[in-house]
Amino acid sequence: MIAFVFPGQGAQYAGMGAELARAYPEARTVFERADAILGMSLSALCWEGPDERLKETEVTQPAILTTSIAALAILQTRGLRCSMTAGLSLGEYTALVAAAAMRLEDALPLVRQRGRFMQEASSGRRTAMAAILGLDSGTVADICARAGAKGVLEPANYNSPGQIVIAGDHAAVQEGIVLAKAAGAKRAVLLPVSAPFHTSLMEPAAERLAALLARLPLREPEVPVVSNVTAQPTQSPEEIRRLLIAQVLSPVRWEESVRAMSDMGAQTFVEIGPGSTLSGLIRKTVPHARVLRVEDPTTLGETLGQLGVQAEAHGPA
Numbered sequence: 001m002i003a004f005v006f007p008g009q010g011a012q013y014a015g016m017g018a019e020l021a022r023a024y025p026e027a028r029t030v031f032e033r034a035d036a037i038l039g040m041s042l043s044a045l046c047w048e049g050p051d052e053r054l055k056e057t058e059v060t061q062p063a064i065l066t067t068s069i070a071a072l073a074i075l076q077t078r079g080l081r082c083s084m085t086a087g088l089s090l091g092e093y094t095a096l097v098a099a100a101a102m103r104l105e106d107a108l109p110l111v112r113q114r115g116r117f118m119q120e121a122s123s124g125r126r127t128a129m130a131a132i133l134g135l136d137s138g139t140v141a142d143i144c145a146r147a148g149a150k151g152v153l154e155p156a157n158y159n160s161p162g163q164i165v166i167a168g169d170h171a172a173v174q175e176g177i178v179l180a181k182a183a184g185a186k187r188a189v190l191l192p193v194s195a196p197f198h199t200s201l202m203e204p205a206a207e208r209l210a211a212l213l214a215r216l217p218l219r220e221p222e223v224p225v226v227s228n229v230t231a232q233p234t235q236s237p238e239e240i241r242r243l244l245i246a247q248v249l250s251p252v253r254w255e256e257s258v259r260a261m262s263d264m265g266a267q268t269f270v271e272i273g274p275g276s277t278l279s280g281l282i283r284k285t286v287p288h289a290r291v292l293r294v295e296d297p298t299t300l301g302e303t304l305g306q307l308g309v310q311a312e313a314h315g316p317a
Contacts, residue, residue: 001083001084001264001265001266001267001268002080002081002082002083002266002267002268002269002270002307003082003083003084003085003086003261003266003268003269003270004072004075004082004084004085004095004098004270004272005085005086005087005088005091005095005269005270005271005272005278005282006065006068006085006086006087006088006091006092006094006095006098006271006272006273006278007064007068007087007088007090007091007271007273007274007275007277007278008064008087008088008089008090008091009057009060009061009064009089009090009115009197010193010275010277011064011273011274011275011277012054012055012060012063012064012274013051013054013274013275014046014047014048014049014050014051014054015046015047015048015049016046016047016063016064016067016273016274016295017031017043017046017047017066017067017070017071017274018046018047018048019296019297020070020071020074020296020297020300021043021047021070023297024073024074026070026073026074026076026077027070027071027073027074028070029073030066030069030070030073030104031043031046031066031070033104033105034062034066034104034108037104037105037108037109038062038108038109038112042059042062042063042066043066045059045063046063046066046067056115056119057115057116057118057119057194057195058112058113058115058116058119059112059115060090060115061090061093061111061112061114061115062108062111062112062115064090064091064094064273064274065090065093065094065097065107065108065111066108067273067274068091068094068272068273068274069094069097069098069104071272071273071294071295071300072094072098072272072294074294074300075270075272075294075304078304078309079309080304080307080309081223082098082223082270083223083224083264083265083266084223084224084225084226084233084261084264084266085098085099085223085224085225085226086225086226086227086228086257086258086261087228088157088228088252088254088277088278089157089197089198089228089247089252090111090114091273091278092225092227092228092244092247093107093110093111093114093244094107094272094273095225095226096218096221096225096240098272099221099222099223099224099225100219100221100222101218101219101220101221101222101225101237101240102216102218102219103217106216106217110212110213110216113208113209113212114205114209114248117204117205117208117209117248118195118197118202118205118248119194119195120204120205121195121201121202121203121204121205122195122196122201122202125169125201126169126170126171127167127168127169127170127173127194127195127196127201128167128168128169128170128173128174128190128191128193128196129156129165129166129167129173129190129191129193129196129197130165130166130167130173130176130177130180130188130189130190130191131163131164131165131187131188131189131191132163132164132165132166132176132177132180132185132187132188133162133163133185133186133187133188134162134184134185134186134187135162135164135180135183135184135185136162137155137158137164139183140155140164140166140180141155143166143176143179143180143183144166144168144176146175146179147172147173147175147176147179148172149175150169150171150172150174150175151168151169151170151171151172152168152169152172152196152199152200152201153166153167153168153169153172153173153175153176154166154167154168154199154200154251155251156196156197156198156199156251156252157198157251157252157254158251158252158253158254158255158256159252159254159255159281160254160255160258160280160281160282160284160285161255161284161285162186162284163281163284165191167193167196167197167198167199167201168196168199168201169196169201173190176188177189177190197248198247198248198249198250198251198252199249200249201249202248202249203249205248205249206245206246206248206249209244209245209248210245213241213244213245214241216241218237218240218241219237220235220236220237221234221235221240224264225240226257226260226261227243227247227257228243228247228250228252228253228254228257229243229246229247229250229253230243230253231253231256231257231259231260232260233260233264254281255281255285258281258282258285258286259285259286262285262286262289266289267289267290268289268290268291268292268307269282269286269289269290269291269292270292270293270294270303271291271292271293271294271295272293272294273294273295274295275295276293276295278293279291279292279293290306292306292307
């Protein structure tokens with residue numbers, strides 16, 4: 001069984017998707033649709049940058065989603081389907097589009113607003129995120145509790161065995177880094193992120209997002225979509241809405257999500273979109289799985305070859 005997985009914020013870079021769009025009309029069509037939906041040249045930002053603009057959360061989120069769906073379109077036109085899907089944070093929206101639970105026309109404006117809401121949620125407050133490597137979840141939870149005297153500090157991402165991200169008020173995160181190193185962490189470093197995503201400090205974003213999701217048309221997914229919040233498949237549109245709201249201020253349980261997909265029968269994971277972060281996390285979590293990715297024509301060809309599918313390109317229109 002094959003699982004398609006989709007990256008989240010941080011995977012973006014100028015040039016993403018450009019080679020696929022030049023070589024594959026179905027990918028180019030997705031970028032053209034995105035430009036029309038958003039009323040802006042998102043494709044130019046993806047392909048040319050500048051990086052400073054791409055790093056703006058309200059641009060980053062639709063840009064990564066579009067690039068991932070463009071790559072997915074190439075696989076779909078070659079008859080490749082998955083048995084389940086999931087995505088890291090923003091990537092969960094891509095997974096819902098891939099599973100036909102959400103339309104691209106609805107997802108792109110939604111994630112642009114989501115990015116804006118998340119960025120504005122902690123405006124005026126000095127916050128940070130940090131990666132902790134080499135400690136278990138219990139130790140990290142204890143560190144967050146002990147650093148709480150300095151401000152809000154919570155686990156934000158359980159990425160893979162021994163890799164956990166913490167987030168909150170800047171002073172508390174700094175204290176958490178000190179405590180983590182004292183507890184024997186292999187590394188404890190600040191991340192270049194401007195807001196404390198997936199913590200209780202995102203409550204204002206969750207409230208604003210809830211209003212949009214209440215009006216958003218959703219369908220039951222055609223294949224299971226594993227939720228970041230529960231690490232279990234979601235089914236009904238009502239459940240999807242509830243979990244997407246909770247996702248903004250809840251830790252991303254990616255390690256558990258990968259294990260759940262493996263337990264559901266996934267033997268091959270295909271990371272679709274910019275970067276290779278998820279591939280590394282999956283290999284650490286389920287070392288026996290086959291991990292492939294599609295980011296550009298080279299990785300597309302390699303993946304299709306592994307799956308026994310031809311990768312002919314059609315060239316520019």
